[in-house]
Amino acid sequence: xxxxxxxxxxxxxxxxxxxxxxxxxxxxxxxxxxxxxxxxxxxxxxxxxxxxxxxxxxxxxxxxxxxxxxxxxxxxxxxxxxxxxxxxxxxxxxxxxxxxxxxxxxxxxxxxxxxxxxxxxxxxxxxxxxxxxxxxxxxxxxxxxxxxxxxxxxxxxxxxxxxxxxxxxxxxxxxxxxxxxxxxxxxxxxxxxxxxxxxxxxxx
Numbered sequence: 001x002x003x004x005x006x007x008x009x010x011x012x013x014x015x016x017x018x019x020x021x022x023x024x025x026x027x028x029x030x031x032x033x034x035x036x037x038x039x040x041x042x043x044x045x046x047x048x049x050x051x052x053x054x055x056x057x058x059x060x061x062x063x064x065x066x067x068x069x070x071x072x073x074x075x076x077x078x079x080x081x082x083x084x085x086x087x088x089x090x091x092x093x094x095x096x097x098x099x100x101x102x103x104x105x106x107x108x109x110x111x112x113x114x115x116x117x118x119x120x121x122x123x124x125x126x127x128x129x130x131x132x133x134x135x136x137x138x139x140x141x142x143x144x145x146x147x148x149x150x151x152x153x154x155x156x157x158x159x160x161x162x163x164x165x166x167x168x169x170x171x172x173x174x175x176x177x178x179x180x181x182x183x184x185x186x187x188x189x190x191x192x193x194x195x196x197x198x199x200x201x202x203x204x
Contacts, residue, residue, distance in 0.1 A: 023053070023168055027062040030054075034066030038121065039153055041066075046157030051167040056158060064150035067115065071125045071142050078129025085126065092123050099127055111141040115149035 021029040022045055033041025042063035049056050077085050086093045099120065103110050110117075114124040128138060160166070160181070 022048075026054070027058055030059065030062045031066035031069075034063045034150075035070045036066075038067065042150060042153050043157040043160075046154040047161030047164075047166050048168060049154075049158050050161040050165070053168055056154065059157075060147070060150045060154045063154060064146045067149065068142060068146045070121075071115075071146065074122055074125035075129040075135075075138060075142075078126035079135070080129075082126055082130035092126070095120070095123055096127060099123055100131075103127060103131065111138075112145050112148070115145045116152075 022033070022041065025032075030041055030045045033045075042059065045054050045063065046056070046059045048054050049059060086096055103124075110124065111128070114120065114128075117124060164170075
């Protein structure tokens with residue numbers, strides 16, 4: 001099924017592992033998934049709210065919790081030794097200066113929307129940690145941005161699960177198509193937001 005779309009077998013394997021992990025460990029798996037990956041875990045979990053495997057509010061809370069821990073890990077790294085971390089990663093370093101310039105002129109927009117900026121989720125918390133923002137202030141923004149992201153993504157997943165009447169069985173049987181749809185949606189939104197941000201960065 002996935003071969004028809006040219007998917008690497010490793011990607012399908014990861015999707016299968018995540019689906020089994022979510023069913024076996026529930027909300028703990030959801031938090032771990034959003035810590036390391038992001039949208040896929042929360043989309044899969046929220047798509048199963050309709051079947052009763054997960055509950056909507058807990059999906060938002062535990063999905064948010066994993067992403068919140070991830071954000072703060074990189075914020076603290078940026079705060080304590082961001083320059084050393086960036087210097088050892090040339091790809092991140094190449095993005096840093098335009099991101100810093102953009103942050104100087106669009107601070108509030110970045111702080112409220114960085115969770116949606118696909119491709120910048122490690123860089124931006126690192127950069128924010130390296131800035132002059134106080135940790136207590138970042139706490140408020142990271143709570144707001146994380147809850148907005150988790151609520152939005154969970155709503156999309158719940159809508160898809162209800163529309164297609166997904167159950168754990170149908171999810172397993174059609175995992176390739178479902179993950180393909182979620183991935184396409186996430187990539188489209190991420191590409192649009194990222195393109196907009198990069199144009200703004202280039203204009204700074």
